[in-house]
Amino acid sequence: MLDGFEILTTSGVVLWSKSYAPLSSSLINGFVKDVFIEEKVLPAAAADDNSAAQHPSYKREKYTLRWASVKDLGLIFVAVYQSLLHLSWVDKLLDNIRVLFVDLYGDQVKKPHSTVVDCNFDDYFDQQVKELEGSAETSQRTPQIVRNDPNLIASPDSEAEEPPPTIPGLLAGRKPPNSAAPSTDATPTSTPDTSRPNTPLNGHLLSAKAARGGSSRRARKAASGKSTALDGLKEKTSIGKAKGKSMRKWDADGIADEDSEVPLDYSATNDAESRPVSSGDAESVDMAASGTRTSKGQYILKDLDDEVHSILQNANQKKSQSAPSDTGVLGSSLGAITGLFRNVIGGKVLTKQDLEKPMKGMEELLLKKNVAREAAVRLCEGVERDLIGKKTGSFETIDSLLRLSLSTALTKLLTPTTSLSLLTTITTLTKREHRPYTISIVGVNGVGKSTSLSKLAFFLLQNNLSLLIVACDTFRSGAVEQLRVHARNLTSLSEREGLGKVELYEKGYGKDPAHIAADAVAYATAQQFDVVLIDTAGRRHNDARLMSSLEKFAELAKPDKILMVGEALVGTDSVNQARAFNKSFGPRRGLDGFLISKCDTVGDGVGVVVSMVHATGIPVVFLGVGQHYGDLRTVNVENVVGLLMR
Numbered sequence: 001m002l003d004g005f006e007i008l009t010t011s012g013v014v015l016w017s018k019s020y021a022p023l024s025s026s027l028i029n030g031f032v033k034d035v036f037i038e039e040k041v042l043p044a045a046a047a048d049d050n051s052a053a054q055h056p057s058y059k060r061e062k063y064t065l066r067w068a069s070v071k072d073l074g075l076i077f078v079a080v081y082q083s084l085l086h087l088s089w090v091d092k093l094l095d096n097i098r099v100l101f102v103d104l105y106g107d108q109v110k111k112p113h114s115t116v117v118d119c120n121f122d123d124y125f126d127q128q129v130k131e132l133e134g135s136a137e138t139s140q141r142t143p144q145i146v147r148n149d150p151n152l153i154a155s156p157d158s159e160a161e162e163p164p165p166t167i168p169g170l171l172a173g174r175k176p177p178n179s180a181a182p183s184t185d186a187t188p189t190s191t192p193d194t195s196r197p198n199t200p201l202n203g204h205l206l207s208a209k210a211a212r213g214g215s216s217r218r219a220r221k222a223a224s225g226k227s228t229a230l231d232g233l234k235e236k237t238s239i240g241k242a243k244g245k246s247m248r249k250w251d252a253d254g255i256a257d258e259d260s261e262v263p264l265d266y267s268a269t270n271d272a273e274s275r276p277v278s279s280g281d282a283e284s285v286d287m288a289a290s291g292t293r294t295s296k297g298q299y300i301l302k303d304l305d306d307e308v309h310s311i312l313q314n315a316n317q318k319k320s321q322s323a324p325s326d327t328g329v330l331g332s333s334l335g336a337i338t339g340l341f342r343n344v345i346g347g348k349v350l351t352k353q354d355l356e357k358p359m360k361g362m363e364e365l366l367l368k369k370n371v372a373r374e375a376a377v378r379l380c381e382g383v384e385r386d387l388i389g390k391k392t393g394s395f396e397t398i399d400s401l402l403r404l405s406l407s408t409a410l411t412k413l414l415t416p417t418t419s420l421s422l423l424t425t426i427t428t429l430t431k432r433e434h435r436p437y438t439i440s441i442v443g444v445n446g447v448g449k450s451t452s453l454s455k456l457a458f459f460l461l462q463n464n465l466s467l468l469i470v471a472c473d474t475f476r477s478g479a480v481e482q483l484r485v486h487a488r489n490l491t492s493l494s495e496r497e498g499l500g501k502v503e504l505y506e507k508g509y510g511k512d513p514a515h516i517a518a519d520a521v522a523y524a525t526a527q528q529f530d531v532v533l534i535d536t537a538g539r540r541h542n543d544a545r546l547m548s549s550l551e552k553f554a555e556l557a558k559p560d561k562i563l564m565v566g567e568a569l570v571g572t573d574s575v576n577q578a579r580a581f582n583k584s585f586g587p588r589r590g591l592d593g594f595l596i597s598k599c600d601t602v603g604d605g606v607g608v609v610v611s612m613v614h615a616t617g618i619p620v621v622f623l624g625v626g627q628h629y630g631d632l633r634t635v636n637v638e639n640v641v642g643l644l645m646r
Contacts, residue, residue: 002087003063004080005125007101010036011074015109015117016101018125023063023080031058031065031078052077052094059083068094070102073109077101089132096128135603349391350401355384358402369644371607372572375614382409403645410641413610416619420593420634422561423463426531429560436468436524438532440517440557441595442550443565444577445538448597448624450479452565453535454486456595456622458629461490461499465530470520471506472513472553473537480506483535493629500530513537514549517557534559541580554585561592563621566612568602575615582616593621600625604643609635 006017006028034040041058052068059065064083069076077098079090101121102109108117348354359380366376383405392401426437441453450473457467469487473479487504494502505520517534524532534557539546554562564581566574582591594612609620623633 001085002079002081002090002129005097006078006080007097007121008032008076008078009074009109010076015075015105016119016121018122024061027060027063027065027080028078030060031067032076034058035067036076052091052098066090066094068098070098073102073106075102075109087136089136093128093132096132097125100124100128134600349389350387352384352388355387359384362402362406366607366610366644368605369607370568370571370602370605370611371644372575372611372614374575375607375611378614379406379409379413379610407641407645410610410644411637414613414620414635414637414640418619420619420621422621425561426460426465430530436521436529436532437561438521438534438557438559439561439563440534440536440553440559441563441565442536442581442591443538444541447538447565447567447570449538449565450482450486450535451627452595452597452622452624452632453483453533454490455624455629455632456563457486457490457502457533458493459632460531460533461494461502464500466500466528467502468520468524468527468529468532469502469504470517470532470534471504472517472520472534474507474509474511474513474516475537477509479535479537480508490629503529514553514556517553521557541577547580547584550581550584551586551589554589562590563593563595564591565595565597566608567598568596568606568608569598570608572611574608574611578612578615578618582618591616591618593619595622595624596620597624599623600631604646606640606643609640610644 001020003021004017004019004023006014008014008017008028012032035058041056052066055067057064057066062083063080065078065080067076067078075098077094079094081087081090101119104121104124105117105119108119362383363373363376363380366379367373371379383402386405386409387401390401429435429437439456441449441456443449453469457469460467469483471480471483473483483506484504487502490502494500505516505523507516507519513536520534521532536550536553541547562585564578566577570577578591578594585591594609596606596609596612599606612618613620620635623635625631625633
């Protein structure tokens with residue numbers, strides 16, 4: 001964790017600063033004096049574009065200071081943290097902040113005699129700290145080993161690795177009498193009185209054999225027989241009680257037998273769950289962090305950190321153009337590309353043999369980004385067709401040709417052919433047909449369908465739309481209760497922020513989800529709701545019996561848009577999942593879009609976006625980037641392409 005960050009000029013004027021803990025002014029003053037005035041610690045004797053990692057650390061008191069500078073503008077960027085910590089991402093933070101600050105406020109700094117810079121840099125800085133710190137924690141996270149020892153009883157207040165306390169009365173380093181003699185039935189070990197406390201601790205109860213002077217062997221045998229008989233009686237009693245439970249029978253469609261006497265529906269509301277919603281039940285959501293409002297009042301979701309990433313990407317492009325790297329633009333996986341063409345001069349006409357090894361490196365890079373092999377091969381074939389027979393320019397490198405061709409292929413694949421403006425579509429349909437707009441959420445088990453539905457609901461509520469959430473997952477235990485909690489939280493947020501209204505439509509478990517959806521749409525039409533959001537049960541894409549029920553669902557519910565939730569961690573199986581769901585709604589119906597969840601867990605490995613679009617030709621509409629209601633983003637094709645080519 002950082003303790004502070006400052007941006008100052010070489011003349012000592014602080015342009016911007018942020019502190020996480022109280023810091024003495026002598027830290028920065030001593031740093032400027034020793035490094036830039038007296039030059040006790042020499043900075044890297046190089047140009048302005050050196051990385052912060054090339055500068056030596058400056059340590060003072062208990063703190064370590066890392067820095068970067070912009071020589072032409074006379075700017076110094078300083079990060080302060082405690083020397084006990086090892087923050088591997090600080091140098092990357094310094095480089096990124098330097099690029100962002102110069103791009104945003106460089107014109108103001110260039111003005112002569114400027115001592116004050118009008119800047120609102122907090123949001124940009126916080127975004128970078130959160131992103132880099134989160135990626136570092138993810139890469140350094142290691143699984144914890146849990147010891148399953150039945151003799152150890154951990155209390156809630158004790159630490160996991162703390163050893164159990166010693167038994168009172170036993171002194172460390174002292175052996176009890178006769179400890180070396182083996183214990184047998186004929187000669188039991190005598191235990192001193194000090195080893196038996198009057199009130200032993202929990203988990204340290206001691207048991208020992210009775211002394212010879214105690215009860216006889218016949219008495220002990222009789223007592224043991226009584227306890228055995230009692231234990232057998234208890235066991236028979238428990239078995240007799242267990243036999244009263246009958247197995248629940250399920251039919252071929254996964255619905256319980258109606259003649260079963262055991263109730264299946266446990267979703268009946270109780271007094272605790274039906275209590276009135278208070279304004280403090282749900283956590284507040286920072287709306288400015290997830291989107292902005294237009295002049296017409298519409299709430300538009302932000303792209304995935306589009307502004308910050310765009311600035312950094314432009315800076316990297318300028319840097320690569322001015323100083324081409326040895327490993328090539330396409331990363332370490334394609335590091336041999338430039339080396340393969342060192343002997344190629346300008347005006348060379350490329351052949352298939354020239355591109356054979358670079359294409360393998362490109363395919364390897366895409367596979368590392370979680371792109372399915374089928375999609376990676378198709379992209380590489382397109383790039384190869386584009387480059388074969390092409391004549392290089394006099395000052396044009398092979399590296400730049402590969403980058404341009406791959407970027408063009410990815411952009412063409414990911415760019416949707418129709419408008420993805422969900423708000424415009426909803427407004428147009430509700431005004432023209434006077435009925436609610438129906439959206440259905442489908443997907444495999446565990447990808448986050450209910451959570452993604454709640455994020456989408458919050459986005460629509462911010463545009464003052466009235467929503468009806470329909471619980472059509474009548475199979476999974478807890479599915480209705482989960483949506484009930486989301487509906488209660490969203491209602492609380494809506495009342496607090498003055499947004500639209502939301503209501504939950506449920507009929508419990510064991511019912512036909514298709515008929516529940518049809519009834520819900522009719523209810524929403526009568527009550528004049530704007531949007532109906534239908535949650536469905538998760539199902540394996542390779543289970544034909546479960547997938548076949550989706551066709552009946554589409555016929556009865558008649559959703560206007562069907563979104564499939566796919567997770568960014570799924571890898572190459574995303575192609576099979578997307579194709580199976582797209583074909584399961586009948587010959588005249590398919591998917592309308594994808595919502596990719598858990599994008600905050602994969603870094604730049606967003607290849608599942610490419611895989612699903614390649615498999616179906618259906619665009620990705622939203623990205624899930626966290627666990628809060630506001631963690632929903634739209635797709636910026638340029639940023640996705642930049643992440644894939646990083």
